[in-house]
Amino acid sequence: MHAVRKCLAKMTVQALTALVLGNVAMVAGAADASSYPNRPVHLVVPFPAGGGADTVGRFLGAKLAERLGQTVIIENKGGASGAIGAGYVANAKPDGLTLLLGTTPLIQAPVFFKDLPYDAFRDFEPVARIALSADVLIVPASSGIESLAQLVEAAKKNPGKYNYGTYGNATSAHMHGELLNYQKNIELLHIPYKGTAPLMQDFLGGQLTIGLPESVGVRAHLDNPKLKALAVSGEQRLATLPDTPTFTELGYTDFEPNGWYGIVAPAGTSPAIVNKLSTILADIMAQPDVQAQFIGMGLSPGYGNAKQLKDWMQRDSVIWARMAKLGNIKVQ
Structure with a gap:
C-alpha cells in the first residue's frame, strides 16, 4: 500500500508540474501577443x-x-x-x-x-x-469558338492544330492544360512562357490558339475584343468574369483548386x-x-x-x- 501511495503521489506531482508549466506557457504566449510586435x-x-x-x-x-x-x-x-x-x-x-x-x-x-x-x-x-x-482559358474571338465544348470538339477533329500557352512549365496552368488533355483525350501542345506578360503578347499577336493566363496577369486585357474567355479554374466564378463558368460547372474534375x-x-x-x-x-x-x-x-x-x-x-x-x-x- 505504501508503494501504491508513493506512486500516486509521484503521479500527482508530475500532473501538477505539467499543469503549472502549461499555464506558464499560456501566460507567456499571451504576454508575447500583447506586446507583439515590438x-x-x-x-x-x-x-x-x-x-x-x-x-x-x-x-x-x-x-x-x-x-x-x-x-x-x-x-x-x-x-x-x-x-x-x-x-x-x-x-x-x-x-x-x-x-x-x-x-x-x-x-x-x-x-x-x-x-x-x-x-x-x-x-x-x-x-x-x-x-x-484562377487560370482563365481564353481563345481568339476571331476563332468563332464560343464554348469549351466547341473547343474540345474542334481539337478532336483537328489533332495537333491547337496549342496552349501558359506562364511557365510545371505551373498551375500547365497542369490544368494537361488535365484537360487527359480528361477529353485531346492533344493540345503546351508552350510555356516566362510569365503572363510574354504569353499575352504572343496570344494577342495571333501566335497562340489558346491561352491559359493567370487572372492577375490577364486582368488588364479582359475588355480586349480580341479574346474570348471560355472557363476559369477554381470553385467559384471570378468577380471580373461573372459570365464565364468554372471548369467544375462544365463537368470537369480536379479543377477546383x-x-x-x-x-x-x-x-x-x-x-x-x-x-x-x-x-x-x-x-x-x-x-x-x-x-x-x-x-x-x-x-x-x-x-x-x-x-x-x-x-x-x-x-x-x-x-x-x-x-x-x-x-x-x-x-x-
Missing part, C-alpha cells in the same frame, strides 16, 4: 519585385503596418519557384517578426523537387488565407501571435475598399483562418500531385 516585421515575398505576388505583398504589408503600429518591411527573395524565400522563413526565429507571403507553389514544389529547403506542413504555421486567383495568397509563419510561432495576426487580417479583408482593391488586381478576396488555410493546403497538395502525375509533368 520591432519591425519582415514580410518575405518569395518572388522578384514587380510581379503579382510583390504587388499583393506590398499592399498587404502597408495594411498590416497600420494595424500593428510597426513598420512592415517587404523582402523579395525570389528564385527556384519561391523555394528560396520559403526556405529562408522556414529557418527564421519563430517570433512572428518574419512572415512569408505564401502562394500556390509552396505546396506544388514538393511534387517536382526532392531537395527543398523546407517542408510545407512541418516547417510553417498557417496564419490566414487572403485571396484567390485555386491559386492562393496567404500568410504563414515559421513553425513554433506562438499560437497567441498567430491568432492575433489572423484576427487582424480578417478585419483587413472585411473592408470594402480592400476587397475592391483585390478584385481590381484580378483576385477574389478569400479570407480563411489558420485552420482553414491548413486544411486548404493539405487538400490541394493531394490534387496537384495527382494532376502532375496524370499529365506526366516534370520540371524541364
Whole structure:
C-alpha cells in the first residue's frame, strides 16, 4: 500500500508540474501577443519585385503596418519557384517578426523537387488565407469558338492544330492544360512562357490558339475584343468574369483548386501571435475598399483562418500531385 501511495503521489506531482508549466506557457504566449510586435516585421515575398505576388505583398504589408503600429518591411527573395524565400522563413526565429507571403507553389514544389529547403506542413504555421486567383482559358474571338465544348470538339477533329500557352512549365496552368488533355483525350501542345506578360503578347499577336493566363496577369486585357474567355479554374466564378463558368460547372474534375495568397509563419510561432495576426487580417479583408482593391488586381478576396488555410493546403497538395502525375509533368 505504501508503494501504491508513493506512486500516486509521484503521479500527482508530475500532473501538477505539467499543469503549472502549461499555464506558464499560456501566460507567456499571451504576454508575447500583447506586446507583439515590438520591432519591425519582415514580410518575405518569395518572388522578384514587380510581379503579382510583390504587388499583393506590398499592399498587404502597408495594411498590416497600420494595424500593428510597426513598420512592415517587404523582402523579395525570389528564385527556384519561391523555394528560396520559403526556405529562408522556414529557418527564421519563430517570433512572428518574419512572415512569408505564401502562394500556390509552396505546396506544388514538393511534387517536382526532392531537395527543398523546407517542408510545407512541418516547417510553417498557417496564419490566414487572403485571396484567390484562377487560370482563365481564353481563345481568339476571331476563332468563332464560343464554348469549351466547341473547343474540345474542334481539337478532336483537328489533332495537333491547337496549342496552349501558359506562364511557365510545371505551373498551375500547365497542369490544368494537361488535365484537360487527359480528361477529353485531346492533344493540345503546351508552350510555356516566362510569365503572363510574354504569353499575352504572343496570344494577342495571333501566335497562340489558346491561352491559359493567370487572372492577375490577364486582368488588364479582359475588355480586349480580341479574346474570348471560355472557363476559369477554381470553385467559384471570378468577380471580373461573372459570365464565364468554372471548369467544375462544365463537368470537369480536379479543377477546383485555386491559386492562393496567404500568410504563414515559421513553425513554433506562438499560437497567441498567430491568432492575433489572423484576427487582424480578417478585419483587413472585411473592408470594402480592400476587397475592391483585390478584385481590381484580378483576385477574389478569400479570407480563411489558420485552420482553414491548413486544411486548404493539405487538400490541394493531394490534387496537384495527382494532376502532375496524370499529365506526366516534370520540371524541364
